[in-house]
Amino acid sequence: MAPRALAIAAALALAVLTLGPVGVVLARAGGFGTFGPGDWQALRFTLWQAFLSATFSVVLAVPVAKALARRRFAGRGVLVTLLGAPFILPVIVAVMGLIAVFGQAGLVNRLLGALGGPNLDIYGLHGVVLAHVFFNLPLAVRMLFSAWAAVPAEHFRLSASLGLSPRAQWCVIDAPLILRVLPGAFTVIFVICLTSFAVALTLGGGPRATTVELAIYQAMRFDFDLGRAAALAVMQLVLALAAGLVALRVAGQAGFGAGRDRILPRWDGQGGLARGWDGMWIVAAALFLLVPLAAVVLRGLPGLLLITPDTLRAAAHSLIVALGSTVLCMAWALPLATRRGELLALPAIAISPLVLGTGLFLILRNFVNPFDMALPVTGLVNALMALPFALRILRPEAEAVTRDYGRLRASLRMTPLAWLRLVWLPRLRRPMGFAAGLAAALAMGDLGVIALFADPDRATLPLQVYRLMGSYQMEAAAGAALLLLCTSLGLFWLFDRGGRLGAEA
Numbered sequence: 159m160a161p162r163a164l165a166i167a168a169a170l171a172l173a174v175l176t177l178g179p180v181g182v183v184l185a186r187a188g189g190f191g192t193f194g195p196g197d198w199q200a201l202r203f204t205l206w207q208a209f210l211s212a213t214f215s216v217v218l219a220v221p222v223a224k225a226l227a228r229r230r231f232a233g234r235g236v237l238v239t240l241l242g243a244p245f246i247l248p249v250i251v252a253v254m255g256l257i258a259v260f261g262q263a264g265l266v267n268r269l270l271g272a273l274g275g276p277n278l279d280i281y282g283l284h285g286v287v288l289a290h291v292f293f294n295l296p297l298a299v300r301m302l303f304s305a306w307a308a309v310p311a312e313h314f315r316l317s318a319s320l321g322l323s324p325r326a327q328w329c330v331i332d333a334p335l336i337l338r339v340l341p342g343a344f345t346v347i348f349v350i351c352l353t354s355f356a357v358a359l360t361l362g363g364g365p366r367a368t369t370v371e372l373a374i375y376q377a378m379r380f381d382f383d384l385g386r387a388a389a390l391a392v393m394q395l396v397l398a399l400a401a402g403l404v405a406l407r408v409a410g411q412a413g414f415g416a417g418r419d420r421i422l423p424r425w426d427g428q429g430g431l432a433r434g435w436d437g438m439w440i441v442a443a444a445l446f447l448l449v450p451l452a453a454v455v456l457r458g459l460p461g462l463l464l465i466t467p468d469t470l471r472a473a474a475h476s477l478i479v480a481l482g483s484t485v486l487c488m489a490w491a492l493p494l495a496t497r498r499g500e501l502l503a504l505p506a507i508a509i510s511p512l513v514l515g516t517g518l519f520l521i522l523r524n525f526v527n528p529f530d531m532a533l534p535v536t537g538l539v540n541a542l543m544a545l546p547f548a549l550r551i552l553r554p555e556a557e558a559v560t561r562d563y564g565r566l567r568a569s570l571r572m573t574p575l576a577w578l579r580l581v582w583l584p585r586l587r588r589p590m591g592f593a594a595g596l597a598a599a600l601a602m603g604d605l606g607v608i609a610l611f612a613d614p615d616r617a618t619l620p621l622q623v624y625r626l627m628g629s630y631q632m633e634a635a636a637g638a639a640l641l642l643l644c645t646s647l648g649l650f651w652l653f654d655r656g657g658r659l660g661a662e663a
Contacts, residue, residue: 164493172490175542176509179517180395184388200373205397207283207369208351211290212344214448218291219298219343220336222443225436226299227306237444238303239651244447245296246599246646247454249356251623253637255291255450256280256361258457266450274457285361290354293348296447296663297547298321298340304589305339305554338554341404346550349398353510370394374510391513454636454643461637469501471640472622473645476602479537479618480649483601484594486541489546491593495556495586514539532616536608547595547600552586559585595653599646 226238244252259265259282267277280288355371368376370390377387518535522528528535563581572580583590605620617625619642628634 167295168490168493172494172542172545175538176514179393179514179521180388180509182515182517182520183384185390186384193386193389196368197373197386198371200368200370200498201393203205203283203367204352204354204369204371207286207290207354207367208348210283210287211294211346211351212289214287215294215345216298216340218295218443219342221435221439222295223299223302223306224332225439226303229433229436229440237440238300239647239654240356241443241447242296242300242596242599242650242654243451243643243647244292244594245294246603246650247293247451247596247643249293249605251454251603251643252293252450253289253357253360254457254639255454256292258453259450260285260288265453281361284366286354286357286367289357289361290347290351292447292450293357294350295443298343298347299443300592301339301343301551302336304551304592305335308587342550342553345401345404346546348401349546352394352398355607371510374513378513378516387510387513391510395509451643455640458636458640458643461633461635462640464631464634465641466604466634468617469619469622469626469634469641472617472619473641475533475616476619476642477645477649479533479540480601483540483544484568484598484653486537487548487597488590488594490541490545491552494545495552496547502612529616532608533618536604536618537601540604541597543604544597544600547596551589551593551596555586555589556582591654591656594656598649598653602646602649603642 221642226234247255257264257280260278261267262277262279264280270277279285352369354369355375358367358372359375361367370393374387374390374394377383377390394437518539519528522535523530559582563585567577567581596660603620605618605624608616608618608621619638623635623638623642626632
């Protein structure tokens with residue numbers, strides 16, 4: 159099948175799977191419902207917290223990613239991998255870590271109390287924004303870090319030989335790179351925060367801190383108002399598509415051309431002030447992201463002794479689902495690695511997972527027992543949810559490969575298969591590894607459709623953690639959460655390392 163036909167088929171499948179379940183829910187409801195005063199308040203709060211969360215995430219990511227890109231130190235590769243851990247953590251596990259650090263009895267408040275300072279309150283708008291920055295800062299850092307790593311080293315050598323000042327290098331290299339990557343990163347994070355559910359549920363602090371996704375949950379769970387839930391889901395989708403159009407409009411298109419793939423040292427930022435500045439940002443980011451992670455680890459170590467065969471079976475289910483979901487996501491992403499493909503994929507994370515899961519349940523029950531399809535459907539939905547992240551990672555590099563080598567391909571009359579094997583896949587190896595690792599880790603830790611479909615024999619590891627917490631087996635739940643964290647990080651590291659093997663990261 160030709161690449162264009164593959165892209166069309168992938169886009170059609172994406173549209174059907176994204177919009178079809180919403181249409182089924184809408185048909186079952188008999189039309190859209192009406193919004194109440196609380197829904198408009200939820201909309202205002204959702205837009206404000208999503209804007210603040212995305213802004214803080216991408217602005218803070220710039221100095222952190224630049225510092226990591228131009229510094230070499232022992233343990234750098236491990237630190238880069240660990241900095242991605244918060245984004246792939248199951249939400250409730252990460253929230254537990256944040257509360258252990260920033261909660262009323264957390265580490266920060268104990269230190270402030272010892273110094274005579276006021277206590278911090280993690281609940282409300284600032285708590286939601288803090289949690290979203292904790293989750294999404296690593297994603298923005300890795301997007302920028304991968305883009306800086308892809309700049310040909312000859313550009314830095316040329317800037318050094320010309321004696322460019324830091325300001326001039328910023329204008330020539332850094333600013334165009336940031337303009338190319340940051341709008342898309344902002345959009346993805348903004349859309350993630352639009353659909354925030356677990357964070358708002360645990361840290362929102364009341365009706366004034368309710369998100370649209372939480373309003374959808376309330377409409378379905380307490381009122382069973384499917385029409386109102388569908389209307390809120392469509393409004394959420396429209397907002398996400400509008401954000402995507404704006405991002406694609408303002409994103410820069412120029413790349414940096416091709417180099418000789420040589421690993422050359424960086425000559426910029428060698429002064430003491432620049433080293434101190436970079437070191438400060440690296441240490442601050444590491445503390446902010448890794449201390450809550452360490453709290454999760456310390457809390458879960460005793461619980462490892464309480465892991466049961468049911469938990470191990472759930473871990474095996476999660477591993478199978480994650481690997482299958484990753485293969486499907488990457489097979490989906492490669493044909494769609496264009497600007498239009500990225501826009502088409504935005505609805506995948508803009509559509510409410512609650513509405514999506516309900517629609518799939520209504521569709522499947524006419525043909526099979528939905529509970530028998532729990533694991534395959536979970537893998538499919540996980541691939542769908544991870545697709546926008548994979549495309550955001552792949553698209554800038556895929557477009558750069560086409561620009562840099564497209565004319566060479568035409569002059570050599572390369573077949574599509576030869577182009578794919580000799581140029582496309584080798585040049586995209588690094589972002590493909592990162593995207594695959596992210597998809598695998600997200601699928602490993604997801605708790606969405608499986609909560610609607612699963613029976614005790616088909617539980618995944620995140621669902622097992624929730625069940626243990628629901629039965630007040632908190633120590634066993636902490637141990638299972640630590641197993642989930644280690645498995646998710648392990649999958650991410652294997653795929654990401656595979657993409658960077660033999661290349662400087």
